[in-house]
Amino acid sequence: xxxxxxxxxxxxxxxxxxxxxxxxxxxxxxxxxxxxxxxxxxxxxxxxxxxxxxxxxxxxxxxxxxxxxxxxxxxxxxxxxxxxxxxxxxxxxxxxxxxx
Amino acid sequence: xxxxxxxxxxxxxxxxxxxxxxxxxxxxxxxxxxxxxxxxxxxxxxxxxxxxxxxxxxxxxxxxxxxxxxxxxxxxxxxxxxxxxxxxxxxxxxxxxx
Numbered sequence: 001x002x003x004x005x006x007x008x009x010x011x012x013x014x015x016x017x018x019x020x021x022x023x024x025x026x027x028x029x030x031x032x033x034x035x036x037x038x039x040x041x042x043x044x045x046x047x048x049x050x051x052x053x054x055x056x057x058x059x060x061x062x063x064x065x066x067x068x069x070x071x072x073x074x075x076x077x078x079x080x081x082x083x084x085x086x087x088x089x090x091x092x093x094x095x096x097x098x099x100x
Numbered sequence: 101x102x103x104x105x106x107x108x109x110x111x112x113x114x115x116x117x118x119x120x121x122x123x124x125x126x127x128x129x130x131x132x133x134x135x136x137x138x139x140x141x142x143x144x145x146x147x148x149x150x151x152x153x154x155x156x157x158x159x160x161x162x163x164x165x166x167x168x169x170x171x172x173x174x175x176x177x178x179x180x181x182x183x184x185x186x187x188x189x190x191x192x193x194x195x196x197x198x
Contacts, residue, residue: 050152
Protein backbone atom coordinates (compact mmCIF):
# COMPACT_ATOMS: atom_id res chain seq x y z
CA UNK A 1 0.00 0.00 0.00
CA UNK A 2 1.47 3.32 -1.00
CA UNK A 3 1.11 6.51 1.04
CA UNK A 4 -2.16 8.42 1.39
CA UNK A 5 -0.89 11.16 -0.95
CA UNK A 6 -0.29 8.67 -3.79
CA UNK A 7 -3.96 8.53 -4.70
CA UNK A 8 -3.86 8.78 -8.51
CA UNK A 9 -6.22 6.18 -10.00
CA UNK A 10 -7.82 5.12 -6.73
CA UNK A 11 -11.53 4.44 -7.35
CA UNK A 12 -13.59 7.36 -6.08
CA UNK A 13 -17.11 8.43 -6.99
CA UNK A 14 -16.88 11.85 -5.34
CA UNK A 15 -17.51 14.64 -7.83
CA UNK A 16 -14.60 17.00 -8.49
CA UNK A 17 -15.23 20.46 -7.06
CA UNK A 18 -14.50 22.72 -10.01
CA UNK A 19 -15.76 25.91 -8.39
CA UNK A 20 -13.35 28.84 -8.29
CA UNK A 21 -11.63 28.81 -4.88
CA UNK A 22 -11.19 31.96 -2.86
CA UNK A 23 -7.96 32.03 -0.87
CA UNK A 24 -8.03 33.25 2.70
CA UNK A 25 -5.38 35.63 4.02
CA UNK A 26 -3.65 32.96 6.10
CA UNK A 27 -3.39 30.74 2.99
CA UNK A 28 -1.66 33.51 1.04
CA UNK A 29 0.63 34.01 4.02
CA UNK A 30 1.60 30.34 4.18
CA UNK A 31 2.41 30.40 0.47
CA UNK A 32 4.47 33.59 0.90
CA UNK A 33 6.25 32.13 3.95
CA UNK A 34 7.28 29.05 1.97
CA UNK A 35 8.57 31.39 -0.75
CA UNK A 36 10.74 33.24 1.78
CA UNK A 37 12.03 30.02 3.38
CA UNK A 38 12.95 28.72 -0.08
CA UNK A 39 14.66 31.97 -1.01
CA UNK A 40 16.70 31.84 2.22
CA UNK A 41 17.62 28.21 1.44
CA UNK A 42 16.04 27.01 4.68
CA UNK A 43 13.82 24.49 2.87
CA UNK A 44 13.17 23.27 -0.65
CA UNK A 45 10.14 22.06 -2.60
CA UNK A 46 11.07 18.39 -2.15
CA UNK A 47 11.19 18.84 1.62
CA UNK A 48 7.81 20.60 1.55
CA UNK A 49 6.39 17.57 -0.30
CA UNK A 50 8.05 15.14 2.11
CA UNK A 51 6.57 17.03 5.07
CA UNK A 52 3.10 16.91 3.49
CA UNK A 53 3.47 13.18 2.88
CA UNK A 54 4.47 12.71 6.54
CA UNK A 55 1.04 13.88 7.77
CA UNK A 56 -0.73 10.80 9.18
CA UNK A 57 -3.37 9.40 6.79
CA UNK A 58 -6.49 10.31 8.76
CA UNK A 59 -5.27 13.85 9.42
CA UNK A 60 -4.16 14.20 5.77
CA UNK A 61 -7.69 13.49 4.58
CA UNK A 62 -9.21 16.08 6.91
CA UNK A 63 -6.73 18.90 6.24
CA UNK A 64 -7.16 21.43 3.44
CA UNK A 65 -4.43 22.11 0.87
CA UNK A 66 -2.73 24.95 2.75
CA UNK A 67 -3.30 23.32 6.13
CA UNK A 68 -1.07 20.52 4.80
CA UNK A 69 1.53 23.10 3.74
CA UNK A 70 1.33 24.60 7.21
CA UNK A 71 1.79 21.19 8.88
CA UNK A 72 4.81 20.53 6.67
CA UNK A 73 6.47 23.89 7.40
CA UNK A 74 5.95 23.33 11.14
CA UNK A 75 7.55 19.88 10.91
CA UNK A 76 10.52 21.15 8.89
CA UNK A 77 11.21 24.19 11.10
CA UNK A 78 11.19 21.98 14.20
CA UNK A 79 13.36 19.38 12.49
CA UNK A 80 15.88 22.07 11.51
CA UNK A 81 15.92 23.42 15.05
CA UNK A 82 14.63 26.89 14.08
CA UNK A 83 11.50 26.61 16.23
CA UNK A 84 10.50 24.29 19.08
CA UNK A 85 7.03 22.74 19.50
CA UNK A 86 6.78 24.66 22.79
CA UNK A 87 7.43 27.99 21.07
CA UNK A 88 4.81 27.25 18.43
CA UNK A 89 2.21 26.11 20.99
CA UNK A 90 2.89 29.13 23.19
CA UNK A 91 2.45 31.52 20.28
CA UNK A 92 -0.69 29.75 19.11
CA UNK A 93 -2.18 30.02 22.61
CA UNK A 94 -1.32 33.72 22.83
CA UNK A 95 -3.00 34.36 19.47
CA UNK A 96 -6.04 32.37 20.52
CA UNK A 97 -6.35 34.49 23.67
CA UNK A 98 -6.02 37.68 21.70
CA UNK A 99 -8.52 36.73 19.01
CA UNK A 100 -10.84 34.67 21.21
CA UNK B 101 29.35 20.24 -18.47
CA UNK B 102 27.50 17.02 -18.15
CA UNK B 103 29.35 13.85 -19.05
CA UNK B 104 26.55 11.36 -18.33
CA UNK B 105 24.99 9.99 -21.50
CA UNK B 106 21.23 9.55 -21.36
CA UNK B 107 20.29 5.87 -21.35
CA UNK B 108 17.16 6.36 -23.49
CA UNK B 109 16.10 8.32 -26.55
CA UNK B 110 12.69 9.63 -27.61
CA UNK B 111 10.64 6.73 -29.01
CA UNK B 112 12.35 4.05 -26.83
CA UNK B 113 10.02 1.58 -25.12
CA UNK B 114 10.47 1.61 -21.35
CA UNK B 115 8.94 -0.08 -18.30
CA UNK B 116 8.70 1.71 -14.97
CA UNK B 117 10.33 -0.11 -12.07
CA UNK B 118 7.94 -1.57 -9.51
CA UNK B 119 10.05 -0.68 -6.48
CA UNK B 120 8.14 0.05 -3.26
CA UNK B 121 9.67 2.99 -1.48
CA UNK B 122 8.39 4.55 1.73
CA UNK B 123 10.59 7.60 1.38
CA UNK B 124 9.76 10.59 -0.83
CA UNK B 125 9.75 9.91 -4.56
CA UNK B 126 8.00 11.35 -7.56
CA UNK B 127 6.95 8.17 -9.32
CA UNK B 128 3.24 7.58 -8.62
CA UNK B 129 2.12 4.00 -8.00
CA UNK B 130 -0.25 4.01 -10.98
CA UNK B 131 2.67 4.02 -13.45
CA UNK B 132 4.85 1.48 -11.62
CA UNK B 133 5.26 -1.69 -13.68
CA UNK B 134 3.62 -0.05 -16.74
CA UNK B 135 5.06 0.11 -20.25
CA UNK B 136 5.41 3.42 -22.03
CA UNK B 137 7.50 5.32 -24.58
CA UNK B 138 10.03 8.06 -24.03
CA UNK B 139 8.52 11.26 -25.42
CA UNK B 140 11.10 13.92 -24.54
CA UNK B 141 14.50 14.00 -22.85
CA UNK B 142 14.03 16.87 -20.37
CA UNK B 143 17.62 17.14 -19.11
CA UNK B 144 19.39 16.69 -15.77
CA UNK B 145 17.67 17.76 -12.55
CA UNK B 146 18.37 17.49 -8.81
CA UNK B 147 17.05 14.22 -7.43
CA UNK B 148 13.96 14.83 -5.22
CA UNK B 149 14.56 11.52 -3.46
CA UNK B 150 17.61 12.94 -1.70
CA UNK B 151 16.59 16.61 -1.97
CA UNK B 152 13.62 15.88 0.29
CA UNK B 153 16.00 15.07 3.14
CA UNK B 154 17.84 18.36 3.45
CA UNK B 155 20.38 17.45 0.84
CA UNK B 156 21.14 19.15 -2.41
CA UNK B 157 19.64 16.45 -4.59
CA UNK B 158 23.02 16.11 -6.31
CA UNK B 159 24.20 14.44 -8.43
CA UNK B 160 21.55 15.50 -10.91
CA UNK B 161 19.59 12.72 -12.57
CA UNK B 162 18.31 12.44 -16.10
CA UNK B 163 14.60 13.21 -16.39
CA UNK B 164 12.32 12.10 -19.23
CA UNK B 165 8.79 12.83 -20.26
CA UNK B 166 7.26 9.39 -20.76
CA UNK B 167 3.94 8.68 -22.48
CA UNK B 168 1.56 5.84 -21.68
CA UNK B 169 -1.58 4.63 -23.40
CA UNK B 170 -4.45 5.24 -20.99
CA UNK B 171 -5.56 1.65 -21.54
CA UNK B 172 -2.11 0.46 -20.41
CA UNK B 173 -2.64 2.30 -17.12
CA UNK B 174 -6.30 1.61 -16.44
CA UNK B 175 -7.24 -1.38 -18.63
CA UNK B 176 -10.97 -1.76 -19.25
CA UNK B 177 -11.73 0.88 -16.62
CA UNK B 178 -10.68 3.49 -19.16
CA UNK B 179 -13.66 4.24 -21.39
CA UNK B 180 -12.29 7.27 -23.27
CA UNK B 181 -10.85 7.25 -26.80
CA UNK B 182 -8.22 4.53 -27.40
CA UNK B 183 -5.71 7.10 -28.62
CA UNK B 184 -5.70 9.01 -25.30
CA UNK B 185 -2.32 9.08 -23.61
CA UNK B 186 -0.89 10.22 -20.30
CA UNK B 187 2.42 12.06 -20.27
CA UNK B 188 4.42 12.24 -17.05
CA UNK B 189 7.95 13.15 -15.95
CA UNK B 190 9.98 10.16 -14.73
CA UNK B 191 13.62 10.00 -13.65
CA UNK B 192 15.93 7.62 -15.49
CA UNK B 193 16.64 5.42 -12.47
CA UNK B 194 12.96 4.42 -12.45
CA UNK B 195 13.06 3.17 -16.05
CA UNK B 196 14.08 -0.17 -17.57
CA UNK B 197 14.39 -0.80 -21.30
CA UNK B 198 11.55 -2.66 -23.02
